Amino acid sequence: EETSWGARPELAPDGKRLLYSSYRGRQWQQLWLTTPTGAAPLPLTFGDYDRRSARWSPDGRRIAFIDNAHGHTSLRVMETVGGATRTLLPNVRHRKGPHSTLRLEIVDESGKPVPARVSVIGSDRRAHAPEDAWMHADDGFDRSVQSVETNYFHCAPPCTLELPRGTTRLRVQRGFAHAPWQQVVEVAGEDQRIVARLSSQRLPAAFGQWISADLHVHMNYGGHYRNTPDRLVAQAHAEDLDVVFNTVVNKEERIPDIDGFRTGIDPASDNAVTLLQAQEYHTSFWGHLGLLQLDDHFLTPDFSAYRHTALASPYPHNGVIADLAHAQHGVAGYVHPFDTVPDPAKDPVLSHALPADVINGKVDYLEVVGFSDHKSTAAVWYRLLNLGFPLAAGAGTDAMANYASLRGPVGMNRVFLDTGGRRDPASVAAALKGGHGFASNGPLLGLRVDGAKPGDSTPTATGKHHYRIALRSPVPIDHLELVHNGAVVESFALSGDRRSLDGEGELELDGGWLLLRAWNDGADPLVLDLYPYATTNPVWLGKPAATASARADAGYFSDWLGRVIEAASARDDYNDAAERKDTLDYFSDARERYQAIAAGRVTTQGNHGE
Numbered sequence: 239e240e241t242s243w244g245a246r247p248e249l250a251p252d253g254k255r256l257l258y259s260s261y262r263g264r265q266w267q268q269l270w271l272t273t274p275t276g277a278a279p280l281p282l283t284f285g286d287y288d289r290r291s292a293r294w295s296p297d298g299r300r301i302a303f304i305d306n307a308h309g310h311t312s313l314r315v316m317e318t319v320g321g322a323t324r325t326l327l328p329n330v331r332h333r334k335g336p337h338s339t340l341r342l343e344i345v346d347e348s349g350k351p352v353p354a355r356v357s358v359i360g361s362d363r364r365a366h367a368p369e370d371a372w373m374h375a376d377d378g379f380d381r382s383v384q385s386v387e388t389n390y391f392h393c394a395p396p397c398t399l400e401l402p403r404g405t406t407r408l409r410v411q412r413g414f415a416h417a418p419w420q421q422v423v424e425v426a427g428e429d430q431r432i433v434a435r436l437s438s439q440r441l442p443a444a445f446g447q448w449i450s451a452d453l454h455v456h457m458n459y460g461g462h463y464r465n466t467p468d469r470l471v472a473q474a475h476a477e478d479l480d481v482v483f484n485t486v487v488n489k490e491e492r493i494p495d496i497d498g499f500r501t502g503i504d505p506a507s508d509n510a511v512t513l514l515q516a517q518e519y520h521t522s523f524w525g526h527l528g529l530l531q532l533d534d535h536f537l538t539p540d541f542s543a544y545r546h547t548a549l550a551s552p553y554p555h556n557g558v559i560a561d562l563a564h565a566q567h568g569v570a571g572y573v574h575p576f577d578t579v580p581d582p583a584k585d586p587v588l589s590h591a592l593p594a595d596v597i598n599g600k601v602d603y604l605e606v607v608g609f610s611d612h613k614s615t616a617a618v619w620y621r622l623l624n625l626g627f628p629l630a631a632g633a634g635t636d637a638m639a640n641y642a643s644l645r646g647p648v649g650m651n652r653v654f655l656d657t658g659g660r661r662d663p664a665s666v667a668a669a670l671k672g673g674h675g676f677a678s679n680g681p682l683l684g685l686r687v688d689g690a691k692p693g694d695s696t697p698t699a700t701g702k703h704h705y706r707i708a709l710r711s712p713v714p715i716d717h718l719e720l721v722h723n724g725a726v727v728e729s730f731a732l733s734g735d736r737r738s739l740d741g742e743g744e745l746e747l748d749g750g751w752l753l754l755r756a757w758n759d760g761a762d763p764l765v766l767d768l769y770p771y772a773t774t775n776p777v778w779l780g781k782p783a784a785t786a787s788a789r790a791d792a793g794y795f796s797d798w799l800g801r802v803i804e805a806a807s808a809r810d811d812y813n814d815a816a817e818r819k820d821t822l823d824y825f826s827d828a829r830e831r832y833q834a835i836a837a838g839r840v841t842t843q844g845n846h847g848e
Contacts, residue, residue, distance in 0.1 A: 413478025454634020
C-alpha cells in the first residue's frame with residue numbers, strides 16, 4: 239500500500255468496518271472495506287480511475303470521496319448501499335471582494351492563436367486559473383529566489399478567468415523558441431481582454447532543422463488528476479514540444495499506464511505532436527533505464543533488486559535488460575543518473591552500472607539534462623567521451639503529468655534533434671543515437687566546427703579549428719563556454735539581457751571533442767529546474783578516439799566498478815548461483831577492460847597499445 243497518505247483509513251461509525259483507498263493488485267485506487275481485526279478486504283467500488291480521501295457520514299449511510307473519473311477532481315457522495323452517487327457543486331460563491339472577468343488570448347509572431355503555459359497571480363497574491371483548468375505547481379522551487387511555488391495551467395486560447403480586482407501579474411511561456419511574455423495589469427470593474435503576443439527567438443537555420451523531444455514523461459504516476467493520451471498531447475502542444483515519450487513504469491506494485499502501452503505511434507498523435515509509448519525500467523540498485531521504441535512488448539516485471547520482496551535478486555542487471563530492448567529494435571539509455579559525482583573512494587555504496595554498460599555497448603544515450611544534477615552528470619559523461627565512447631546526450635523531465643504539485647511541466651527538459659524537421663520514430667531514433675542535437679531546460683544552442691555539427695566529425699583532428707556558435711535563451715545566462723575534452727577552452731562574455739549571442743573564431747586543438755554549454759550559478763523562476771543548463775553533443779575532432787586523459791579516466795571507472803562488484807558480491811538474495819555468477823562475471827569483465835586501458839595495454843577502440 240502507499241501508506242496512510244494514500245489509504246486514508248477511517249472506521250465506520252458502528253466501529254465494525256474500516257474504509258480505505260487501495261489499488262490492491264489493480265492500476266487505480268478504489269474504495270475497500272475490511273474490519274479492525276483484519277478480515278479479508280473486499281472492494282466497495284470499481285473503475286479505471288481513482289477514488290480517494292473517503293469519509294463516512296455520521297450515520298454511516300453515505301460516503302464522501304474525491305475521484306478523477308473525468309480527468310479533473312470531483313467531490314462525490316455515494317450511498318453505502320446501492321452505490322447511487324451524486325456530485326457536489328457550489329451553487330453560490332461568496333467572495334471577499336469584487337471580481338471581474340479577464341479574457342486571455344495568446345498569439346504567436348504571425349498573429350496565429352497558440353496554446354501555452356500560463357501563470358496568473360491576482361491582487362490577493364494567490365494563483366488563479368479558469369474553472370475547468372488543471373492547476374499545476376513546481377514543488378522544487380528555490381526558496382532563496384521565490385517565497386512560494388510557481389503555479390501554472392495550460393491554456394488553449396481564449397481562456398477566461400474570474401479575478402479579484404487590483405494588480406494582477408500574468409506570465410505566458412511556450413517552449414524555448416519563444417521569449418516569455420510577462421505583463422502587470424490592473425483588473426478593474428469592466429471585463430477585460432488581454433492579448434499576449436509571443437516573439438520568436440529561434441536559432442539560425444544553419445545550425446539545424448530541429449524537433450524537440452522529452453524522452454521521459456509519466457502520463458499517470460499516482461497524482462490526483464487522471465491523464466489521457468489526448469490530454470498529454472495537448473500539454474505538449476502548449477509547451478511547443480514535438481515528440482513526447484510516455485515512459486510507462488511501476489508505481490509501487492502497479493503500473494498505471496500499462497493498458498495504454500503500444501508499439502508505434504500512438505493514435506492520439508496529430509500533425510504537430512508525436513506521442514510514443516515507452517518504458518522506464520526500475521532498479522534502484524543498478525540505476526534506472528529508459529527503453530524507447532520497443533516494437534513488440536513491454537518488458538516485465540519492470541523492476542529488479544527490490545529488497546525484501548520476491549523480486550529481490552539483482553538479476554537481471556541492466557545489461558540484460560538493454561539486450562532485451564535492443565532485440566526489439568529499441569533504444570536504451572540511463573535516466574536521471576547523478577545528483578553528485580560518484581566518488582569510488584568515499585561513497586558508502588556504489589552500485590550504478592553505467593560504466594559497465596557503456597564499455598559493453600549497451601547504452602544509446604544518457605539523460606545529461608534530467609531529474610538529477612546536470613553538471614554532476616556531465617562530469618561523468620565527459621570522462622566517457624574522453625575514452626572515445628560516442629555516448630549521446632539525451633534529456634527527459636521525469637514529469638509526473640497528472641500531479642497538481644510535482645515535477646514538470648512536460649518538456650521542461652528536452653533534447654533538440656536535427657532530423658530535418660521529421661518526427662517519425664526512425665528519424666528520432668537515428669538523430670538521438672547519433673548525437674545530432676543538444677539537451678536543454680531553456681537555452682537554445684548552435685554549434686558548428688569546421689562545418690561539422692554535433693554528432694559529426696571534422697575532417698582533421700589536430701590543428702586550427704574554426705567554430706561558429708549561437709545562443710538564444712528565455713532567461714539571462716551566466717556562463718557560455720566551449721568545452722574541449724572536459725576543460726573550458728573559451729568563455730564568451732554576454733552583455734545586455736544576456737539572452738542571445740552569435741559568434742565565431744578559431745581554436746588550436748589536439749583532437750578529441752568539442753561542445754558548447756550554457757549554465758547559470760543559481761535558479762531562475764522562469765526555468766522550473768535546479769538551474770538553467772544546456773549542452774550540445776560533442777563535435778568529434780577527427781574520428782572518435784581516446785584523449786590524453788583516457789588512462790586516468792579508465793582508472794576512475796575501474797575503481798568505480800570495483801565498488802560495484804563489492805556491492806553486488808555482498809548481496810545474498812540472488813535466486814541461484816548462476817544469476818550471481820553471470821552478474822559478477824559481467825562486471826568483472828568490464829572492469830578488466832577498463833584496467834587494460836588504464837595500463838595502456840589497449841585503447842577504447844580495441845587496439846593494443848604499445
